[in-house]
Amino acid sequence: MSAALLEVRGLRAGFGAQTILHGVDLDVPEGKVVGIFGLNGAGKSVLLKVIAGVVPAWSGSVCLAGEDVTRTSPERRVQRGMAHVPQGRQVFGSLTVEQNLRVGAYALRRRDKSRYDERLAQVYETFPKLAERRRQPAVTLSGGEQAMLAVGRALIGDPKIVLIDEPSAGLAPSVVEDLLGVLLAVRSLGLTMLLVEQNIRFGLRLSDSACLLQRGRVVYSGDTASLDQERLGTYLGVGRLLADDLTKGLGAKSTQPRRASRRKAATVSST
Template sequence: MTALLKLERFSVRYGRLLAVNDVSLEARAGEVTTVIGPNGAGKTSLVNAIMGLIPFQGSLAFPALPEASRSIEARIRARISLVPETRDLFGPMSVLDNLKLGAFALRREAGFDMASRVAEVFALFPRLAERRDQRADTLSGGERQMLALGRALMLGPSFLMLDEPSLGLAPMIVAEMFRIIQRLKDDGVSILLIEQNARAALRISDRAYVLENGAVHLAGKAAEIAADPRVIDAYLGGSMAHADDGRQRLSGRR
């Protein structure tokens, strides 16, 4: 598989705070690569730095898209898209107008058809079609996440990064969100998934990394990570909120 993203000795600092510490990571074309870990592990800092939103040290490369590493604008032109944890919708604007903004960078491309792209997103998210003229800030949490993901898909991404797509959602909506991610994977979308819901994330992923205190503690095939007793103990035996003791054991047995 072709590497779409490759990080080596990748670090992110906020003043004296080292949020991401010497991480090496690879995401491949046609796969879902997941990064799991507790709150404060550095997952959001990692993905924001990959997108170019915050400074970093170390090596970042998009081997199949070499121009993309130059700037945020270059990443967008290369159709690299991020759905942030905060979703960052334009609240006073309608669902339809939020979606159209997702394809803003493509507006001058020959053959680009905005109506067809919107129709594809509405087919994936029928609930958004029902609310096409509704203000984004009146949507439910699940609908807002659908809109954030739909807006990213308007770009027709070659590489899609999702930061905590299940955060704050009801279990039924979480299950729907992971079904959609699985469908995107089946359609050939390459995905970097940042997620606290380890069980669901590992189930649909090809490769996985466990990030704790800014550093990679485990890496490998998702199925192998899911079967690792340390991961089962720390993340899969119960809820994330009650896994502190397990995480300490995982950190102590690197």
């Protein structure tokens, strides 16, 4: 079994007098994709925000690669290898594609400026569309291209783990498909990812294992392939037909070997 790159233990957090997370435990093994799922108000996004450092933890711990980062600022967590694809992509519209990528590489450039060109070339190799549009303001990109940029911006800093917050939220169905293509390509690089997703179909297609949250507590943690209809129905409110569809899909996915090493970059060219 792989060692956990990200370890969350007994995490409690909330706002004011309201407790949102009641002692959450979570392991994200190196090279795996873990999806956090739950109904509205389950605490998924808050959990991701506490792990990112945007919302403070009341108690418990967050360890990244063996180092306790519970009390460190979000930017220091990025310096230690955490990267983010924020909800709604949130590309910097007034900056060009290349300037967005440079902002994504802020910590890398401070650590080792000489590696930036190499990383930029790798991102452009993975997403050739971004290379074509490098001088264009990000606001002029299509939804799919903005998704590529948000993912490329997270990858450029050579992170240990990427946190992805509701990637499909508010996107048109065609863009969701583009985004799924982008993230499946990134998944094939062998990168560790932690994903929060409301769209169960989308999230389960990407994840190796799932963590189901209900009212701030973990009610299931394990392989997505082992998720049965009853759990999906009980904790995610997924109807029986859809649950059948999902579990069949998961069975098929679990037999597919993960492709390539992260050095062997997949190319994404959808729009």
